[in-house]
Amino acid sequence: MYFAALLARTEDGWEASDTELDDVETLSDLADLAREASPDEDTVLVLIEQEDAWFGVVRVDGEDDPRIYVSDAAAAQRSAYGELLLTDELLGREPGADDGPDLDSLDLDGTEDGEPDEDDDEEGTAADAVPHSPVGDSEILDDLGIGEKELRALDAEDALSTIAEALGASEVLETVR
Numbered sequence: 001m002y003f004a005a006l007l008a009r010t011e012d013g014w015e016a017s018d019t020e021l022d023d024v025e026t027l028s029d030l031a032d033l034a035r036e037a038s039p040d041e042d043t044v045l046v047l048i049e050q051e052d053a054w055f056g057v058v059r060v061d062g063e064d065d066p067r068i069y070v071s072d073a074a075a076a077q078r079s080a081y082g083e084l085l086l087t088d089e090l091l092g093r094e095p096g097a098d099d100g101p102d103l104d105s106l107d108l109d110g111t112e113d114g115e116p117d118e119d120d121d122e123e124g125t126a127a128d129a130v131p132h133s134p135v136g137d138s139e140i141l142d143d144l145g146i147g148e149k150e151l152r153a154l155d156a157e158d159a160l161s162t163i164a165e166a167l168g169a170s171e172v173l174e175t176v177r
Contacts, residue, residue: 014169018176
């Protein structure tokens with residue numbers, strides 16, 4: 001089960017809105033959705049969580065590129081919403097890097113053509129593996145009162161509530177939960 005909400009900073013404090021991500025296909029789409037929530041180009045946070053597995057924060061400040069933090073990249077990679085956030089740049093890969101072996105080129109009938117060569121480059125799928133650790137900008141919320149150490153210490157179970165509480169937005173977040 002997923003939960004996603006937008007928190008937009010306004011002159012009067014934070015405003016929350018529940019958001020559907022079904023029509024969002026790219027990080028750019030997500031950033032545009034966030035920008036629409038704040039006509040004054042104030043800070044907007046997109047908070048996403050998957051039931052106790054991982055959480056993500058996307059921060060959009062006006063027309064700046066979105067900043068992203070994901071608590072567990074490997075867990076997020078297994079979800080459609082997580083895949084939106086896990087860009088090649090965020091994972092430290094070359095754009096368009098392959099996530100694994102090309103299954104069409106493998107001979108899976110057990111013959112020697114399908115077996116990897118011992119001389120194969122060790123950078124293959126092991127280097128492309130997504131870590132079971134946080135990725136992204138861990139200083140994403142520093143100026144809002146949540147430092148890198150606190151952000152990394154959050155567990156997925158109550159991370160969004162803790163973030164909202166630190167921002168003084170827990171009541172508005174709970175209204176859309």
